[in-house]
């Protein structure tokens with residue numbers, strides 16, 4: 628019988644949540660027996676080859692390419708999980724939300740202290756177009772489960788995956804959902 632499929636993706640993020648997935652240590656061998664990975668930076672597969680059972684998204688939604696990726700994940704994943712504070716509540720990437728986009732671009736490319744001899748705001752058609760602000764995942768598509776934390780611990784991710792793969796309710800002991 629075919630194993631369940633998992634897909635993962637990072638959007639605007641530091642990749643720390645993916646590091647936390649890999650931080651399940653030797654349980655990665657158990658996971659490899661339980662599932663196969665489809666689209667993911669872990670295996671560098673960039674398009675869905677099949678509809679998958681569980682999609683995992685890290686990071687906030689910053690540009691038009693992210694919107695398309697997220698919609699593609701929603702379309703191809705039976706269950707979609709947002710992991711990490713950036714995906715769940717915007718967190719670090721949303722620091723730019725307090726400044727108008729035009730001002731952000733001018734500071735980064737025209738007026739910032741590291742700009743010498745003038746600068747130019749990139750506008751090549753191949754470059755994704757920035758959104759007016761950074762959005763958490765659930766403001767773009769329906770998200771089935773949220774795993775907060777920066778990043779969520781490996782144990783939290785492992786518990787969630789095992790529960791979903793074995794058809795159980797997601798339940799976390801207090802130690803996994805306190806953040807002090």
Ligand code: SF4
Nearest residue numbers: 640643711712713777
């Ligand atoms: Fe990085 Fe934390 Fe955001 Fe995860 S939640 S992508 S670890 S900043």
